[in-house]
Ligand code: HPA
């Protein structure tokens with residue numbers, strides 16, 4: 001690798017950045033999964049960590065979701081959720097992440113009889129300890145499971161109402177095909193009436209029209225994935241003109257066969273069209289890596305220069321929901337690192 005390329009990658013590793021698309025249940029590493037299974041007297045349907053790792057040969061989104069929901073069964077008590085959160089925040093901090101907006105899927109837990117309050121207590125304890133140890137700030141985004149009904153989403157929103165001070169936004173995840181955003185139009189109308197922000201997974205496996213629906217029907221302010229937007233040039237122009245951020249997850253997209261290889265990814269085309277793209281890890285324990293692993297994979301495919309990496313980090317900080325003072329401080333640190341001489 002030429003020295004300048006190495007320098008751009010080292011810069012990208014170290015630059016202050018925000019992670020805006022990560023599912024806390026998707027950060028459950030095999031080692032912690034087996035430790036929690038032992039602590040809770042449970043048996044995972046895999047002999048050991050190696051067997052669990054081998055199960056991660058996905059063919060599409062659903063093949064991943066089946067394993068992801070099965071492994072989440074080891075999360076039972078609030079301290080399980082706290083340990084999971086703290087492990088993620090430590091790992092993100094090591095990759096230069098200064099701020100994380102983190103999805104959680106309460107229906108995966110309440111359906112197994114885990115009280116909503118238990119999940120929230122654990123996630124918040126982990127976030128508080130992460131802030132103390134690493135100085136990392138975080139927000140929570142509650143995701144409704146789109147393969148379940150509108151009625152179940154409304155029940156989940158009702159269960160969340162006592163905890164709204166700790167939930168900054170609401171999203172939509174799980175099986176995308178045949179579950180269009182409009183299925184949850186009324187739920188998100190209530191979310192907006194509560195003054196909460198809206199995001200939605202759209203245009204991962206589903207069509208570009210789901211992105212338009214998420215914007216127009218749900219009132220989404222960011223789109224999670226959104227990589228299928230390229231199928232609709234007018235939509236791409238709209239995303240760019242309106243500054244709608246896409247939370248793109250490169251390793252996830254290759255592992256779930258949204259693109260055959262990283263070189264086929266639409267990320268450079270979206271950036272060239274002026275769309276506010278960000279890079280994220282999605283479910284790092286399942287897809288081969290955290291923030292900087294995604295950065296390395298993108299760098300190997302496209303060889304971005306420092307200015308491009310700095311623009312991606314800036315996008316992530318600007319599109320985050322962090323306070324204005326924090327954003328200004330991180331962007332100043334980013335600019336200062338971007339203009340420093342090569343190491
Ligand atoms: O990438 C994803 N897409 C949809 N649902 C999900 N739940 C966890 N990760 C994902």
Ligand SMILES: [Zn+2]
Nearest residue numbers: 173201224282
């Ligand atoms: Zn996701």
